[in-house]
Every structure is written in C-alpha cells, then in structure tokens.
Amino acid sequence: MKGFLNLVVSDAYWTAFLQDIWQDEQYGRHASNGKKVMVEFSSPNTNKPLHLGHIRNILLGWSAAQILEAAGYEVVKVQVVNDRGIAICKSMLAWEKYSGGATPESAGTKGDHLVGQYYVRFEQEFKKEYEAWQQSGAGQQQLQQWMADEKAVKKAEKELEEARKKAKNEAERKGTEYDPDALTLERHFFKNVYKNTYFNEHSQLGQQAKAMLLKWEAGDEETMQLWKQMNGWVYEGFDKTYEKLGVEFDKLYFESDTYLLGRDAVRQGLDKGIFYEKEDGSVWIDLTDAKLDHKLVLRKDGTSVYITQDIGTAQQRYADFGVDKMVYVVADEQDYHFQVLFETLRRLGEPYADGLHHLSYGMVDLPTGKMKSREGTVVDADDLIAEVIAEARANAEERDTLSGLSQDAQDAIIRKVGLAALKFFIIKVQPQKRMTFDPKDSVDMQGQTGPYVQNAYVRIQSVLRKGGEQDLSAAEAYTELQDAERELIAQLFAFPGLVREAAEGYDPSSVANFCYELAKNYHRFYHDHSILNADSEAAKAFRLKLCYGVAHCLKNGMQMLGIEMPDRM
C-alpha cells in the first residue's frame, strides 16, 4: 500500500546539484543508447500545398525526433512523398487544358500553390460537368433506378436525417440560417452515392485523368516529363515552407519508387501460411484472433493495395537503415490501418516489429468548424507563417527594443518569435486530442505562449551580459536558499527524467508544458529577488549560476520543440 512520505531535500544537496550542472550546455540530453529510430512525418501529396493539418503533423514529427535524439537515440527523419496517382494526374490534366503553359515564374506563384490551383480547377470543371449530367436523361435515369431500390433509399434517409440534425445544430451554434431543403435524397445520391461511379464510368474529365494515369504507369515519355516538371515545382515550394519552419529530412521516399513494393513479401508470407488465397485469386490475412478483421493484401489481378505498399516500404527502410524502431506520425483517422499493418509485420516476423509506433494525433478544427479543402476552409501553411511573423513584427515595432540592430538581425529575431508563438500554440496540446485552432489566439505572445518562454530566456541573457562573466566561486558561501530558488533547482533536477518520459511516451506536449512552468517560475523569481543587486556577493554569484542553469534548460527544452531562442526580443 502506498501512502505519503514527506521528505525534505536539504539545501546542501540542491546547491551541490546546481554546482554540478550550471555550466552544462547540453543539460537534459542523455548519452547515446546505441539504438536507432526512424521518424516518418509530413508525407504530403504533391497535388496541393501544405496546410494547417500538415503543420501539426510536421511540428509533432520534428519535436518527437528531437526528443528521441535527446533521449539518446540516433534518429533518421524521413517523409514519404505521395507523388503519383490520380490526384496529381488531375492537376496535370487541368494544367494542360487551362493554363496556357503557365510556370511558377510566369505566373509569379509559388510552385506548390500553382499546381494546387490546377487541382482546384480540375475539381471545379468536374463539378460543372457532373451537374450538367445530373440533369440529363442518363443522370435522371440513374437516379430513378436508385430510388427504386428500397433498401438503399431507406439507408440514405437515415443518413440524411442525421445530417439534417447536425446541420441544424451547427446553424444554431453559429447563428446562421438552417435550410431544411438543402439535404435532399437527390443531392445525397449524386454527392455521396454515385460520384465515384460517375467519375469512373461516365465523366469525360475522369476518363482523361485515368488515361493519363495509365500512360504514367506505362512510362509514357511525354507524361513523365510533365509529371516531373510539375512535381519539381511542388518540391521547390515545399522546400521553401520547410525552410521557413526550420525542418529538414534525412531521406525522402517517393511513392513512385515504392508503390510496387510489398508483393514479394506477400508471396513469401503466402508460402509460410501467414496469408491465404481466395478462390478468385485475391490474397488476404486473417487477423480475427487479434480482434481485427480479414484484410486484403493483393487484388485478384495481382495488383497491390495501400497496405501492401506499406509492408514493402517498412522492409525497404529496415534494409536501408537497420533501425530498431519506426515511428509513423499520421492523423488518427488511420488508427485502424496501423493496427493492421503492425500486426501483419509482426506475423511476418520482421525484426523491428516490436518497435513500431503510430504517433496518432487528432485533427485540427477551426472555430468555424472542420477544415475542408473542397469548401475552401483550409488554412494555408505559408499564409499562416506569414501572419504570425507579421504579428511578431508589429509587436516588436511597438516595443521598439530592436532598433539598435541591423535589419537582418531584427528579421531573424522576429521570425523566431513569430514561429515560437505558432509552434508552441500547437505543440502544447496533447497529440491524441483534437484541437481547436483559433488564428487569433495562435498569434498571442502573452501568457502561456512561446514568446513568454523566450522572454524568460531573453531576460536571463540580459542579466548575464551585465554580470555573468565574473568569477562566480563566491556562490559556495550561499547556503540558505529562498523558496523560489529551491523550486527552480528542483525543476532543473527533474528535466532529464522528463525528457526520457517524453521520448518513451512520444509526447512533445509534456516538454512544452515543462518549459512554460520553468519560465513562469523564473519570471516570478526574477520579480521577487534581485540578482545583480543581491544582498551579498554569495547570493549574487549563486543566482547567476542559477540563471545559467535555467537558460540552458529552457534553450534545450525549446530546441526539442523546434523553437529557437533569441538573445534579445
């Protein structure tokens, strides 16, 4: 049975501890544990630019990687670029048809945004085409045919009823008008039931996009050239965004290289009896004894599906890097997929199977509701970054604390502060929770924010510039601590353990919260106790050492979140 044990750590212990660590610029980082871990994050499609959802993914992935590194792992950061498939073909087709040969240079548009524009254009044209067809004889005939299917209609009516309820609630919440006629059976049919079939079987544009995909798969030269060109534009755009965010990767995997992987593994698994073949020739794995379902891994025509590729890619990565662990940073909508994937790899006897982890995170909502790319309610990554930096600039100008510095130096600081606001705002929330992203709040620089933590560090730098260079050996004579000092040292003491736990739990938010608590306590200490004008030389020297310790800790902690510390702000 557990109870309470109130023990008092002596001041002598704390002072000795501070003496040990105050000069350690690497404080909080663990020695190498000889293990290697791969972290996959970002993994965008190449048909549109990055948005707020990617930003949460990227920040989580990057900080998880930094934390694992600090905990002693060798880390390999990778992304899988989804550079092939029907989506990019849509962009390519729309570009061919409507752009008149526009390039990022000629249009004055960032490459990823340009390609995204043509993806949107495709969807618009497709919608026009589809709506016209719906009113045609063929469209109405399909509708009538479906309406005659009692079972299907019944199911649809049930779904519609729920959708109506939801729409009504939302309208009430937002104070907007609720239109009860917006959700009809006809609209439901064309939007949710028949759209794919239309795209695949009737649509002119759909035919053309699919034809392009076939040409791509056949290696048609002209198609490949266009594909390379447009993806090249996208990569230039992505690189700029990554650079602004301060992230980079050790290795890129391209889906165009890996999409055929995994078939050999399936065949081998078939021989070993891990998979089974149905009469039609399709191949499956039975995971019902692991409380999962049967899952198809090869179609009857022998082509692979998403999970087949993932099996092959995992093996490829192990062959490339020999990692002990692999972490996949992917949104929680794929929770089930990763359960199935990991269980499958386990049964295949992959050596890294016990080190697989899905760092699952909740979607990002806006105050107005869900982000939907089709409805144009996504927050663009580049816009968002520009906004927080602009806000930081406005703040800096108002305070006028940087005017002595060169323009470049000022810009660098402003960038660090703006990004700190954005990054901290997102990382402080536990990954598994859905988060509401209010753009207004994300640029806040007061209270529980990145700039607040930076400010504590900047204050320390200011103090140290004025008094940190002197001989601090007088600190040894300081033996009776103030509460605030004790508390700060105790927090420093806890930091390495917290880093280890954050690594084990893949939880950057705990590091963010630690940094905030430490900064908060420092601010209070700073307010209540004079450092440079302390009562005694001993107190002054001791507090300066404490400042060093806190500064190293804050800097390292924030570095693990991908947040840089300025010396002034």
Place this chain on the structure above:
RNA sequence: GGCUCUGUAGCUCAACUGGAUAGAGCACUUGACUACGGAUCAAGAGGUUUCAGGUUCGAAUCCUGACAGAGUCACCA
C-alpha cells in the same frame, strides 16, 4: 450498428499516470518596484471534472452503463 479516441472554469489547455484544498493562460475586475527588459508580477472572481452506478483509505484518472462530439469499419490513398 461494431470498434477506437475525446468530454475538466465562458474560451484554449494542465493535472507528475490512483494521492493532499482539480491548476494555468485568455477574456473580465483591481493593483505593482521611476526599472537586473512591463512580451513581466500580484490579487479577485470563475468548478457537482457530461451523467448514473461501482471498485478502495482515496477517483478527473480504473471498471460498468448511459449521453454528446469525432474517427473508422474500401479490392481509396
């Protein structure tokens, strides 16, 4: 419908993994050293931790059952 995640102050989030009187920030009210940097600090107000049971010395946390929101249950990726 099955399964998974979430539900804590008006809002955004914590709570050392079962511990003491559930804590911060924002917003609101009121204060602070002629400055070691006020992007700070202090105070006030704000709670039946969605609800109902259970487990035990003790529950926001674990179990059961409701309720609400989200996701998923593709030969899509």
